[in-house]
Amino acid sequence: MIDMEVKDKPTIVQAPEGEKGEGFFLTSMSAAVGLARKNSLWPLPFATSCCGIEFMATMGSHYDFARFGAERVSFSARQADLLMVMGTIAKKMAPVLKQVYTQMAEPRWVMAVGACASSGGIFDTYSVLQGIDKVIPVDVYVPGCPPRPEQIIDGLMKIQELVANESIRRRYSPEYKELLASYGIE
Amino acid sequence: MTNEFVAENLQAFLGDALLHIEEPHGLLTIVVHRSRITDVLKHLKNSELNFIFLTDITGVHYPNYPQNELCAVYHLHNLEKNIRIRVKAFMPIENPTIDTATTVFRTANWMERETFDFFGIVFKGHPNLVRILNIDEMDYFPMRKEYPLEDGTRTDKDDSMFGR
Numbered sequence: 001m002i003d004m005e006v007k008d009k010p011t012i013v014q015a016p017e018g019e020k021g022e023g024f025f026l027t028s029m030s031a032a033v034g035l036a037r038k039n040s041l042w043p044l045p046f047a048t049s050c051c052g053i054e055f056m057a058t059m060g061s062h063y064d065f066a067r068f069g070a071e072r073v074s075f076s077a078r079q080a081d082l083l084m085v086m087g088t089i090a091k092k093m094a095p096v097l098k099q100v101y102t103q104m105a106e107p108r109w110v111m112a113v114g115a116c117a118s119s120g121g122i123f124d125t126y127s128v129l130q131g132i133d134k135v136i137p138v139d140v141y142v143p144g145c146p147p148r149p150e151q152i153i154d155g156l157m158k159i160q161e162l163v164a165n166e167s168i169r170r171r172y173s174p175e176y177k178e179l180l181a182s183y184g185i186e
Numbered sequence: 187m188t189n190e191f192v193a194e195n196l197q198a199f200l201g202d203a204l205l206h207i208e209e210p211h212g213l214l215t216i217v218v219h220r221s222r223i224t225d226v227l228k229h230l231k232n233s234e235l236n237f238i239f240l241t242d243i244t245g246v247h248y249p250n251y252p253q254n255e256l257c258a259v260y261h262l263h264n265l266e267k268n269i270r271i272r273v274k275a276f277m278p279i280e281n282p283t284i285d286t287a288t289t290v291f292r293t294a295n296w297m298e299r300e301t302f303d304f305f306g307i308v309f310k311g312h313p314n315l316v317r318i319l320n321i322d323e324m325d326y327f328p329m330r331k332e333y334p335l336e337d338g339t340r341t342d343k344d345d346s347m348f349g350r
């Protein structure tokens with residue numbers, strides 16, 4: 001049998017840095033909240049084309065997205081934390097995407113999966129939005145056409161890193177308000 | 187029923203308004219004067235020719251045909267005899283109007299909207315001729331051979347990077 005320390009087991013989340021003592025544990029609010037958020041992201045898949053198929057594989061048992069605490073795929077924007085845009089976004093779809101984003105409650109993150117969502121991809125043409133960052137802010141871009149499930153998982157882990165290290169005050173900061181204002185949101 | 191039979195029938199029906207007949211790859215193709223388009227569609231559908239199914243309407247832009255730049259193309263199918271026919275009508279780009287086919291085939295409604303959306307062909311008498319696929323704010327007809335294919339709003343591609 002493999003002799004494994006408890007801390008090596010992937011099912012156990014490591015505690016953030018802090019002071020430990022008899023019966024108590026002291027850490028910052030941001031670290032504790034970040035830890036909780038990071039391991040319970042509810043993704044909203046906005047899958048419009050081929051990249052969405054890769055996401056289905058990612059959700060399946062072989063790659064098992066659920067390992068990251070993201071098994072509850074939220075098809076309601078109101079309860080979602082992470083908007084995953086996978087596929088070509090036509091210009092006609094752009095207002096719909098923006099509306100979905102504005103319906104999400106803070107804090108919210110966005111991942112652009114694939115070349116199309118990131119930059120328009122091969123569709124450098126009149127009808128296709130040249131990257132979703134033209135209409136909503138994006139946190140992580142996953143390159144590839146389509147990206148393999150491993151890459152999507154890598155993207156999610158990058159998001160988790162952002163989530164874990166985000167200050168709980170960030171969403172109230174003037175910089176963040178300015179970012180949203182630059183997209184004409186709120 | 188053969189292509190020759192259909193061609194003769196149409197010749198008798200249209201007379202001078204039948205401008206051209208050809209048979210590329212065995213598909214009977216006629217060019218009619220645009221003023222007779224509704225007549226010819228009605229005739230194809232209701233006479234013994236029995237082309238009851240309008241498969242598609244589309245457009246073509248020929249920038250090099252003076253006064254005949256735009257072409258509306260109709261595909262019809264006789265489902266009983268399994269014979270198809272293609273009907274074309276040309277029009278000048280300054281005045282791209284043609285009568286609607288919705289009075290003959292109700293399915294023409296969306297097809298004509300699509301052809302209008304992409305080629306700017308105006309179907310007179312159409313009940314609701316507005317864009318169907320592209321964004322409403324679009325102020326050009328993208329399938330005409332007049333526009334650069336690439337997106338004009340693109341900022342991340344310049345010639346120094348792509349060697350154009």
Ligand code: SF4
Pocket residue numbers: 049050051052086087088113114115116117121122144145146147
């Ligand atoms: S990036 Fe490639 S695989 Fe993904 S949606 Fe676009 S064309 Fe399809």
